[in-house]
Amino acid sequence: MDTMAAIKQTFFQECEEQLAELETGLLSIESGESDHDTVNAVFRAVHSIKGGAGAFGLDELVRFAHTFETALDLVRSGQIEADAPLVRLMLKSSDTLADLVRVSRDGGEMDQQRVSQLHDELTQVANPGAAPAADPEPESVAEASLPDAFAGEPAGEADENGFVPLQVSFDGFLDSDADLEPAAADNIFRVWFRPKPELYAKANDAAKILREICSLGEADVACDASEVPLLSELDPEGAYLSWTIRLVSGVSEDAVREVFEFVEFDCDFKVEQEMPADPGFSFEPEPVASVAEEPALPVEAGVEEAVIPQKIMDRIAEVAAKQTTAAKPAAGSQAAPSQQSQTIRVDLDRVDRLIDLVGELVINQSMLAQRVTEAGIARLSEVAVGLDDLEQLTREIQDSVMAIRAQPVRPIFQRMSRVVREVADMTGKSVRLVTEGESCEVDKTVIERLADPLTHMIRNAIDHGLESPEDRVRTGKPEQGVVRLTAAHRSGRVIIEVADDGAGINRERVVEKAVSKGLIDPNIQLSDGEIDDLIFHPGFSTASAVSDVSGRGVGMDVVKSSIQALGGRISIASRPGAGTTFTMSLPLTLAVLDGMVVNVAGQTLVVPLTAIVETLQPKESDVHGLGETSRVVSMRGAFLPLIDVGYELGYRETETDPLNSVAIMVETENRAQSALLVDHIVGQQQVVIKSLEANYGHVFGVAAATILGDGQVAVIVDVDAVVAGKRTDPARTDIANRKRNAA
């Protein structure tokens, strides 16, 4: 049982990959960058999911995947064109397929109406002549649609026929080299045949029909046993098998149909004249197909349906196992040869354990270095040199270990495209999602915890940011709104931006709202930036009516705090009429940072090196007072605000004398520079970030904690917060204070 569960788990993992590939493929088709390989990859993804699902008896999944595959096959063979509405339908279908996979894995309820609606739409695509309303068996969408699609087929026009056989039929591609294909004399038919229980009840025999077809010419018969349920659920009088026959024969299509004359109401069947095999396309034999190679299966075993030997069930399990191992390399090598690289699956706990250990190693190494220095050993002695090498090695080990956890942001960006589609649907707005920098790598945890805030911001951007299509047209903008999601590395952090080209923040309304909610004093004059910042205030929501889309009781304050919890920052920039941009700056890893260790009022603090531009000893002539309390230091003609870290963090009551301090010039996220005053600099060192939030909570001005070489805990300064808390602008500090007090 455990093996089965493990295989099943692998199947679902594979599904996730297939689904990602499916979506990537569809998106590149949507953007018009696709070629034949892309279409094939998309098709294969659905096909693999279907094959695996069949092996596990996930009927609902198989049915939907089958219909989806059918439609995709038509695109693949060039019979229908993948125009915009079709691609949209396919993207929706891929979302639904993902849902079905998830429901199969985790349990839960599927939106049946949505599934069957998409099912109908896909069927419609596969066969434009068919009207879903004409379903003879409406209670079972999948079963009904198959004969229906067939019934609507214009006689004799096999090309327009939307039928794709079950997976076994690809044997046909394999077995017959395109060159050897009989040119014209013989017709090639693909016949699909699925008896209903009634067929057997009326004492007909599937074997007879198969034999009759075989007598028409050269036939390859393949049996599809994927719908056979577990023995315990098997209805002895049920009918579970279907067959696909590839027939090379001189007879006409009508002659083939004649075979089914006496059973046509007791079975589902299709006869289709086969297209010449596409020489540019070769299909890997999928293990499911090997069911057909089992010699016992095709005719004899199939007829006696009531008895499904355990052998078959075992075989199916085996097939599934094989498929899960075989599917991936096949997909990888065909879809994108450039991405070919070997991977192993490792339990995340093991990686994390390794990272923890390396963290301890780093602490230990710096502790050792400190002891060696304290012992007065010369810098050039062999011990010190050896220690330098050790430090180098430790760093390399650490970087390599961190790289294990680093993942591209692509999957989460892809998930957002689904959010965009859904919200666009709900709001009736036309939206295009543009993504950039998907290959940026960030720590897995960062990526995972980014999903919710990003989803919320995208929803917001579409729901509140973008105007209605009419309004857009009126203001001379294209009807389709654009939401831009970008990722980029900048100075050791990853910057993720969510930008819309909507109307921008309505500052008047924000102020009005903030005043009415008592968040700000009505008389206070706020800069545009400060007004924009108000939307991060807890409980602030500008939408006058709580909409279904973004009004879910969480506001931007929640987004802000989840970003902060990741050691990140979020800022907003908005231009009226031109749109709003949210910028998130996130650490690449949650584990280590390079820091400058400083001393302030007897406390040891760490300032992240990424923020530091340079350090200097202020001279008296450089320091100027500005206003009552503020001081600035002039540097190369620029005046930078001086901020006493010790005072800001409450380590001392009065501000220190800049002339007895060291000024550390820092650059914050918005690229503004300030000078932080510290008592003296101890040194520079890589520190392991330890969460303060796990056992305590977020502290203003503190990014995290770390453990120094001497075993003492030191806090890591949140430079942006310290600088923002002390902007020379009085209104600003006022807001910051009020925010703090209100909180």
Next chain:
Amino acid sequence: MTHVKEHDMASNNELIAFRIGGQEFCVDIMSVRDIRGWTPTTPLPHSPEYVKGVINLRGSVLPVIDLAARLGFRSTEPTARHVIIVTQVGTQSVGLLVDAVSDILTITEDKIQPTPDVASELARCFMKGVLAIEGRMISLIGLDSVLQTHPNPGSVN
């Protein structure tokens, strides 16, 4: 000696008793992870007075709460003789600074009496009840309330 299994806890509780400012308190032993001597803490900016700071506990950062200050007594001037009781509730670990650990008590649930009304408002909200043992009164501290709400409000999620 007394072998206490988890499912026995309903009837037989083991408690760690300790002293703060001449009064006796206790906590459930199941939430105690470690007891260690006082080590200097690293103060945290903008923290409430009862948060003494953080210490390094085998590689993780442990906040230390001055339980006396938390209960509304005078705050402790810690010396090497003071003790930190490392407790865990849920996923959160917190050290409690107390004067000294005195005893391990084994009691049954029915020995716990409701907190008398005379106790101060602050003390009452941290106390789950009182025990009378050999003429002493020992207050049972509910750790949930001690550990909760101490970080800056607005950042708890």
